Amino acid sequence: MSGSLYERIGGEPAVDAAVDLFYRKVLSDPSISHFFDTTDMDAQRNKQKAFLTMVFGGPNAYDGKDLRAAHAGLVSRGLNETHFGAVAGHLQATLQELGVAEDLTAEVMGIAASTQDDVLNR
Amino acid sequence: MSSVAAELAPTPTRRLRFAGVEYEVLPTETVLDALLRHGLDVPYSCRKGVCQSCMMRATDGAVPAMAQHGLKDTLRDHGCFLSCLCRPKDDLDLVAPDDELAFVRATVARVERMSPAVARVRLTPAEPFEYHAGQFVSLRRSDGLIRSYSLASVPRLDDHLEIHVKRLSCGEMSSWVFDRLQPGETVDLAGPNGTGYYLPGRPDQPLLLIGNGTGLAPLIGIAHDALAEGHSGPIDLYHGTRHGEGLYLHRDLTELAERHDNFRYHPCLSGPARMKGCRPGRAEEMAFADHAALDGHRVFLCGYPPMVEAAKKAAYLAGARLDDIHADPFELRELRRVPRD
Known part of the structure; x- marks a missing residue:
């Protein structure tokens, strides 16, 4: 199949569909919800959307430096690979729930995994 | 670049000219942030692009389209924009908008x-x-x-x-x-x-309206509007106050519920007093106890900001889509205008 991962997965509408499911799973998980708890849910959703746009291979302005800066505060509050793994699990469950094909899911999870060192500031 | 990514991307330092003085806008700042950092007494309230009280007009320099989001065409044409949403890509000359x-x-x-x-x-x-x-x-x-x-x-x-x-x-x-x-x-x-209003087109969608105090005002408007439009799905309105006298439209809403089978009015009293027909407890608690699953619902929230924020999250976790939850952010703060000569 031709086209970028982002195009094949369905572009921005796919991201929008995923954000609602993904952010709800993350907020409902007591092992990680405190990292995402905020009084400004719209701002938090926009951050989740930017993150999903990136792991869906979409056009974005995020790079490793931004990911590091965005998560530095969380790392100092104890964010570690267990939490990273939990978030990745919710991402995978979201993609399954949306019926995303296995090969595309694997690509997305590959991009997500590649961000671990930047997210955890290692 | 996606709109969200563009919004999050830093912009280089720009300059503003306002009332004859130049101010620097840092890459991470909005126009409003910069003016406030320099100690200017400019009007603002929600800082989310909703209340429009921080509107300004650019007489020179282009403002990003998203800073004009929600403004009327006439205002856009005059270069008006919301300073709380504006991360300028150009240097800007600013004036207060014409009244x-x-x-x-x-x-x-x-x-x-x-x-x-x-x-x-x-x-x-x-x-x-x-x-x-x-x-x-x-x-x-x-x-x-x-x-x-x-x-x-x-x-x-x-x-x-x-x-x-x-x-x-x-x-x-x-x-x-x-x-x-x-x-x-x-x-x-x-x-x-504000974007929290009834949208025709899904007449059978369940509507959940939760407000406390005078947060009832927009909810009544939405309920009347939906009923006049012929909405057939259930409309549940929860009004919370501490004392019985705060249920200031009790009779009107009771009558409305008698006239429409699909409209239900749930008065809630959070204080110690009890009143016939009223639920003991907070409006949002009663609402979420009655409606554990909110998939497919449209939710409208208005009132005390901490209640609204908590209810927004609860409604989302109960299955409502974030786009289906309407809560215009209000902050009870002094809104002062710059004195004009």
């Missing part, structure tokens, strides 16, 4: 006390005023004091605009409305603003 563009004169038709703490004010605008039930307006007194109020009226049902004003102990505007305001006096209105 005649933003404000409409309105005459007070009636002021009624609905309870010891709530007044209902009916206003007649001097020119046609298009709005949706559930939106809000900014009301300006002749000395420049501004406050935002939700509209309880419905365009197709009501001749007047209706607002509900809660008396606050140190509230300059609310005290004035209670003690001084008389029919025949004039005020200025800007708006309408």
Whole structure:
């Protein structure tokens, strides 16, 4: 199949569909919800959307430096690979729930995994 | 670049010229952030692009399209933009927006006390005023004091605009409305603003309306609007107050529920007193106890900001899509205008 991962997965509408499911799973998980708890849910959703746009291979302005800066505060509050793994699990469950094909899911999870060192500031 | 990514991307340092002085905008700042950091006394309230009280006009330099989101065409054409949303890509020359563009004169038709703490004010605008039930307006007194109020009226049902004003102990505007305001006096209105209103097209969608205090105002407008549109799905309205006298439209809403099978009114009292027909507890707690699963619901929230924020999250976790949850952020803070010579 031709086209970028982002195009094949369905572009921005796919991201929008995923954000609602993904952010709800993350907020409902007591092992990680405190990292995402905020009084400004719209701002938090926009951050989740930017993150999903990136792991869906979409056009974005995020790079490793931004990911590091965005998560530095969380790392100092104890964010570690267990939490990273939990978030990745919710991402995978979201993609399954949306019926995303296995090969595309694997690509997305590959991009997500590649961000671990930047997210955890290692 | 996606719009969100563009929004999050830093911009280089820019300069603003305002009232003859130059100010620097840091890459991470909005125009409003920069003006406030330099100590300027500019009006603002929600800082989320909703209330429009931080509107400014650019006389030179282009403003990003997203900083004009939600503004009327005439305002856009004049270069008006919301300073709280504006991360400038250009250097900008700024002026305060012209009043005649933003404000409409309105005459007070009636002021009624609905309870010891709530007044209902009916206003007649001097020119046609298009709005949706559930939106809000900014009301300006002749000395420049501004406050935002939700509209309880419905365009197709009501001749007047209706607002509900809660008396606050140190509230300059609310005290004035209670003690001084008389029919025949004039005020200025800007708006309408806000995206929390009834959208026809899904007549069977369940609607959940939760408000406390005068947060009831927009919810009543939305309920009337939906019923007039022929909405067939269930409409559940939860109104919470501490004391029974705060249920200031108890009779109207009870009657409305008698006339419409699909409209249910749930008065809730969080204080110690009990009243026949009223639920003991907070409106949002009662609402979520009754509605554990909110998939497919449209939820409208209005009132005390911590309640609204908590209920927004609870509604989302209960399955409502974030796009289906409407809560216009209000902060109870002084809104001061720059004195003009």
